[in-house]
Amino acid sequence: MGRTIIRPGTEPMNRRSLLLATPALLLARPVLAQGAYPARPVRMVVPWPPGQATDLMARVAGQQVAAQWGQAVIPENKAGAGGMIGTDAVAKAPPDGYTILAASTGPITTAPLVQRTPYDPEKDFAPVAMIGISPYVLTVTNNFPARTAEEFIKVVKASPGKFTYASSGTGAAAHLITLMWLNRAGLMDTVHVPFQGSGPALTAVMAGQVDFAIDTLAATGPLVRQGG
Known part of the structure; x- marks a missing residue:
């Protein structure tokens, strides 16, 4: 966060x-x-x-x-x-x-x-004033072969350069937070696909155009609850 x-x-x-x-x-x-x-x-x-x-x-x-x-x-x-x-x-x-x-x-x-x-x-x-706080969440496609963070790391490490991730834009907070997490997890050999905002980025994940994204709970929550 x-x-x-x-x-x-x-x-x-x-x-x-x-x-x-x-x-x-x-x-x-x-x-x-x-x-x-x-x-x-x-x-x-x-x-x-x-x-x-x-x-x-x-x-x-x-x-x-x-x-x-x-x-x-x-x-x-x-x-x-x-x-x-x-x-x-x-x-x-x-x-x-x-x-x-x-x-x-x-x-x-x-x-x-x-x-x-x-x-x-x-x-x-x-x-003037703070209006909201939201944590960040790792989201993957429905057919991604992992359902926990530990499984995700093992799968991505096993296939360097294969997996793609979406962000709300190059240099955006979500992009930088994703890079920080990938670096700590040793998963830098992934491909970044930037979009103009969280909506298009998460839509691409749901459509299977990219493999995963890390974005705010405010943006990902409604999609997860809808079964996206």
């Missing part, structure tokens, strides 16, 4: 405010103290496809916030570039409090460490 803490900003009126969760982050623009807020519906940008853990958590949080505000919170999935497209859209939106962003740790903590991003997560956003 990962936990990410972003240093609070000291100038909230000049920076985007952020509702922090792990693995989901809810990022909001600062609310100007001019009249009642919100006076109209609020747009919530989710930089991942529907079904991804961030999407699921953000929609639940959005419903709760909408009930408290008395105004609709309208989700808008804006996927691509490991969550950076949606994150950048919010960074460039008018700072009026009517655009918020639900983002995973990838575009806020991981991406800026390994590449240049069109936004500065420390200057453009500041934390």
Whole structure:
């Protein structure tokens, strides 16, 4: 289970405010103290496809916030570039409090460490509150010849280079956590197949296009309960 803490900003009126969760982050623009807020519906940008853990958590949080505000919170999935497209859209939106962003740790903590991003997560956003935590789960195809972690390791070690795994995107939290686990288990001789979000990645596992994936319980749980 990962936990990410972003240093609070000291100038909230000049920076985007952020509702922090792990693995989901809810990022909001600062609310100007001019009249009642919100006076109209609020747009919530989710930089991942529907079904991804961030999407699921953000929609639940959005419903709760909408009930408290008395105004609709309208989700808008804006996927691509490991969550950076949606994150950048919010960074460039008018700072009026009517655009918020639900983002995973990838575009806020991981991406800026390994590449240049069109936004500065420390200057453009500041934390407000945590909204959720989810553990990660190893999922395999229904016909995979193993049903425990120990059996899984033996099977994969016996056939180097044969097995493929899906992730929600190169450099995403799920990808890095998968690499960490594979490294510890001595299973680095596997093939990575990146997708744009947890939904497409887990769908590929269910369809047998890839052999396994490690993703959040929030994303995998509903599929497992449905018999996927």
